[in-house]
Amino acid sequence: MRAQLTHSLTYRYEAPVQLGEHRLCLRPRAQGHQHLIEHSLQITPEPSHSHDLLAASGDAIQRVRFFGPTDALRIQASSLVVTHPAAPLLDCFNGLEPPLPYPRRQLNQDLLGALEGWLPNGQHDPSAVELAQDALMGSNQQVLPFLHQLMEMIQDRVKYTQRHAGPAWPAGRTLRERIGSCRDLAMLMTECCRSVGLPARFASGYHLADPAPQSYDLHAWTEVYLPGAGWRGFDPSAGGEITERYIVLASSSKPDLTAAVCGTFSGPPGTVSELSWLIEAMVESESGQDHEPSLIQAA
Structure with a gap:
């Protein structure tokens, strides 16, 4: 594109x-x-x-x-x-993808900051951990089924809405309110991924949908680091892996830095x-x- x-x-x-x-x-x-x-x-x-x-x-x-x-x-x-389209994930894994949760010792040390929880004590939000565990149960602990199951469960439990003002909500608030913007859903998915050992970060940019909508706006999604594939984007608002019609402006472990x-x-x-x-x-x-x-x- x-x-x-x-x-x-x-x-x-x-x-x-x-x-x-x-x-x-x-x-x-x-x-x-x-x-x-x-x-x-x-x-x-x-x-x-x-x-x-x-x-x-x-x-x-x-x-x-x-x-x-x-x-x-x-x-x-x-x-x-x-x-340009990314290579299919299954081709990148080549059948060698380890089951979840990922052991931290197998990760590059540079990625450890993308595993931390966002609570003041550095822990993961309990409600996000519970959601991640529910997604694990239906995915046989395999990473791609987990990611798709997680996005499906987020869409089932949280109603998407536009919200132009204010920072991204913590995962617990989004699940409690059962409503959230794209940045709220992105933060929720990021927290869930981190709780099972998947390095994840918040990404901001544009989604140039096809057919073109009447208006464009800034959009947010989650990037997950997958061994063999690198950083790959997943959009919980749309329920799937990002395509070449997404354009990244910035990504960070801290949403406010994007x-x-x-x-x-x-x-x-x-x-x-x-x-x-x-x-x-x-x-x-x-x-x-x-x-x-x-x-x-x-x-």
Whole structure:
């Protein structure tokens, strides 16, 4: 798949403010099954300082600083991305996949951070552990049946809903409320996978569905590390493995580190800010013709 993406965000402030440092995760991943052909970033007001960095996850992140007051911040990221289908997982395993739960001693030490629980004491949420155990019972302790059984059970127990504001909910709250956004379901699946020894992390990006919807939005899913196959994406909101129509922006063991834009501002007490955004995607069809772009705009 070949896609031209434009992601625009505008922050407006009711009074002039001083912008703090901002962290931007708007550059699509450039390795693996995804290739970044072109990328540009326009920021108004122009930053007084900007530098790229390689995050712990391997993603390209940009940090910017500003000088002087402003009543608006405008960011526009334009990217041309080409994606390719991943090799079938069964071909990667070659019949040598060990049963679950995975023993930690067989994992690369670099992956241990993707096994930790999110409770304050570092333990896994008991409700997520229970859900994972239920999925194990119906999968004969095999990894692919477990992942598909887990996604099926998440969809059965949690109703998907859109929720644009706020961080991802802990797994226990999502199961208790029986409702959640894509990032809530992704966090739930990540926690369940970790509890059975599968390294897992939170991923954020775009899902350019076919046929194209009337609007696109940021999306979240889970990446699971599978020996012989590497990091592979699974979308509990859709109930399946991700395809070449998913474009990754950022992934992390901590969901808040995948936010497209994260920063601060200071101004008069009680200053109100307002965010509007627009995501536009032009996807090349199988015949080589371009689809009409899909948009999302919100205030």
